[in-house]
Amino acid sequence: ARSGDSCLEYLLRGEHCVPSDLGIFLRFSYRMHPELCDLVSEMSYQSNLKPHPSAQSRKLILPTARAQVKEVELPTQNQEVELPTQNQGAEARASRIVVKDGGVQFIQVAHDGNTQSSTEEADFVSEICKQLRASFYEDCDGTRPIEWEDILIVAPYNAQVRLISSKLPPSARVGTVDRFQGQEALVVIVSCCHSDFSDEATASGAADAPVHLSDGARGLSFVLNRNRLNVALSRAQCLAIVLASPTLAEAKPKSLSQQRELNYFCRIREVGEGQRVGAQAAASKPRTGKAQSKKDWQ
Numbered sequence: 277a278r279s280g281d282s283c284l285e286y287l288l289r290g291e292h293c294v295p296s297d298l299g300i301f302l303r304f305s306y307r308m309h310p311e312l313c314d315l316v317s318e319m320s321y322q323s324n325l326k327p328h329p330s331a332q333s334r335k336l337i338l339p340t341a342r343a344q345v346k347e348v349e350l351p352t353q354n355q356e357v358e359l360p361t362q363n364q365g366a367e368a369r370a371s372r373i374v375v376k377d378g379g380v381q382f383i384q385v386a387h388d389g390n391t392q393s394s395t396e397e398a399d400f401v402s403e404i405c406k407q408l409r410a411s412f413y414e415d416c417d418g419t420r421p422i423e424w425e426d427i428l429i430v431a432p433y434n435a436q437v438r439l440i441s442s443k444l445p446p447s448a449r450v451g452t453v454d455r456f457q458g459q460e461a462l463v464v465i466v467s468c469c470h471s472d473f474s475d476e477a478t479a480s481g482a483a484d485a486p487v488h489l490s491d492g493a494r495g496l497s498f499v500l501n502r503n504r505l506n507v508a509l510s511r512a513q514c515l516a517i518v519l520a521s522p523t524l525a526e527a528k529p530k531s532l533s534q535q536r537e538l539n540y541f542c543r544i545r546e547v548g549e550g551q552r553v554g555a556q557a558a559a560s561k562p563r564t565g566k567a568q569s570k571k572d573w574q
Contacts, residue, residue: 311379382548464512472539
């Protein structure tokens with residue numbers, strides 16, 4: 277056995293799926309949107325996990341700038357023009373961030389040199405939540421507004437959890453992967469927040485390692501750990517949104533295991549920026565994303 281393996285990894289003998297001689301693999305996901313399920317299945321379950329047909333009808337109804345900001349009408353006699361308020365303008369700006377009604381969306385957020393927290397990503401999370409709270413969810417049972425309990429916000433470090441929480445109301449569900457394992461929500465927002473690769477190491481530290489550690493126990497292998505990303509993405513029932521610096525995909529791996537983790541992350545980015553999953557992927561060309569900054573939606 278390999279040192280450091282969990283009990284399950286030891287029993288699976290290096291396989292990602294449960295072999296037929298060891299048990300039964302549940303082949304259908306009733307939770308995840310088909311696109312998200314296909315990605316998780318491809319990267320973690322050898323494409324054996326399939327979305328249940330009941331998940332096909334799930335989608336978000338996103339607000340538009342036209343719906344959120346009242347149009348300026350020509351005034352009648354003795355009537356003043358009613359301009360959009362500052363809050364309405366903020367909602368319109370937020371409507372430019374989330375563009376997918378289901379599946380996976382990857383958003384590149386420009387920042388560099390961040391270790392355990394990113395104000396840039398925290399600001400994006402706040403704006404995304406504004407849009408989601410103005411959106412609706414639709415499935416075979418009908419349509420309803422999205423509430424705070426429908427949104428999970430996941431970050432690798434407690435420092436980022438605290439930063440995001442400071443920008444949102446107490447009812448917002450913000451935490452690390454460990455906190456939300458076994459839970460689910462319509463929308464999951466994953467804030468990777470890390471962009472410091474000055475002296476990266478192969479590491480897997482705890483979520484509360486000392487703040488002064490910029491790598492080692494806080495490094496690339498912790499942020500891009502395959503199992504942790506899989507758990508985070510698979511909490512979503514309809515849409516998973518991943519925020520990350522573009523430099524994260526350009527980090528130099530120090531080991532074969534880190535290379536595999538980077539490959540997994542880059543695949544998430546490809547699908548989240550428009551490349552199809554599975555058999556349709558060969559016929560699709562990946563779309564190059566652009567790193568956004570706060571001024572892009574102001």
